[in-house]
Amino acid sequence: MGGAPSARGGGPLRGADPIAELPRLPPPRRFAAGTAPIAPQASSFFSQLRYLGQLDLTYLACEGDGELVLIDQHAAHERVELARLRERQAGSGESRVAVQNMLFPVTLDATPAQLALVARVGELLAQVGFEVEPFGKATLAVKAVPAGIRHGDPAQLLRRLLHEWAEAGAPSEEERLDALLGTIACHSVVRAGDRLTPSEAETLLRSLDGVDLSLPAPHGRAVLLRLPLAEIGRRFGR
Numbered sequence: 001m002g003g004a005p006s007a008r009g010g011g012p013l014r015g016a017d018p019i020a021e022l023p024r025l026p027p028p029r030r031f032a033a034g035t036a037p038i039a040p041q042a043s044s045f046f047s048q049l050r051y052l053g054q055l056d057l058t059y060l061a062c063e064g065d066g067e068l069v070l071i072d073q074h075a076a077h078e079r080v081e082l083a084r085l086r087e088r089q090a091g092s093g094e095s096r097v098a099v100q101n102m103l104f105p106v107t108l109d110a111t112p113a114q115l116a117l118v119a120r121v122g123e124l125l126a127q128v129g130f131e132v133e134p135f136g137k138a139t140l141a142v143k144a145v146p147a148g149i150r151h152g153d154p155a156q157l158l159r160r161l162l163h164e165w166a167e168a169g170a171p172s173e174e175e176r177l178d179a180l181l182g183t184i185a186c187h188s189v190v191r192a193g194d195r196l197t198p199s200e201a202e203t204l205l206r207s208l209d210g211v212d213l214s215l216p217a218p219h220g221r222a223v224l225l226r227l228p229l230a231e232i233g234r235r236f237g238r
Helices: 073-090 112-127 154-168 173-186 198-208 229-235
Strands: 050-055 059-063 067-072 099-109 131-134 139-146 224-228
Touching: 050 198, 059 073, 059 198, 067 073, 067 229, 073 173, 073 198, 099 154, 112 131, 112 139, 112 154, 112 173, 139 154, 154 173, 224 229
Parallel strands: none
Antiparallel strands: 050 059, 059 067, 067 224, 099 139, 131 139
16 A cells, blocks of 8 residues: 555635535556446536546546536545545445455554454454454454555554444444545545646546535535636626
8 A cells, every 4th residue: 555645635726706615536557447437417517527637646636518617636536536436335245345454464552442443343354354353352353455555554543433433332334334434535645745647637537427416525614616607707806
């Protein structure tokens, strides 16, 4: 797994009155390799945009029908990957996720509540690629992790989730599963600061057309902002 590139947060575009939020997309070629296709939707909004370039290595700047469209590359790719993971979980087959077996198990200190939680949700964790089991009276052994995670330590990500679930009284199984998928998606995709080639950016745009953007997102962030060209002209006094 490579090191995590520097992440820079992006806030909403300021100074523009008529800005509206919009939908999301799938990954560029280097990220889509080996992934299952996502069933396309009727809309072709994103694939019809004309890609102009990257802004601050964070946003994809595009020209649409009479408007400037800025797309958060991390939020967009995250939505695409999350949709792919949800689709795999909903389907059937021998392998729902790609798994990376650890050469040597990674051990984590665990509280009694976390150990009991793993005993209850071990099968759920296995569905998304985590193989973890109690190892002694205060330790967990992580033997496998989801192969797609590229940013951060997968074992520590799991530890954080177990801590949150144990502290919060553990949500429903459906909520746990979606939290796991959201965490995997977030740490498996491009981030702010990653440079994309034009072909990668355009592939991501096309992928967004196959994603249901009405579904909840891991962080709830907007994927894009739209600014009418007429408003830009008005601000220039045209």
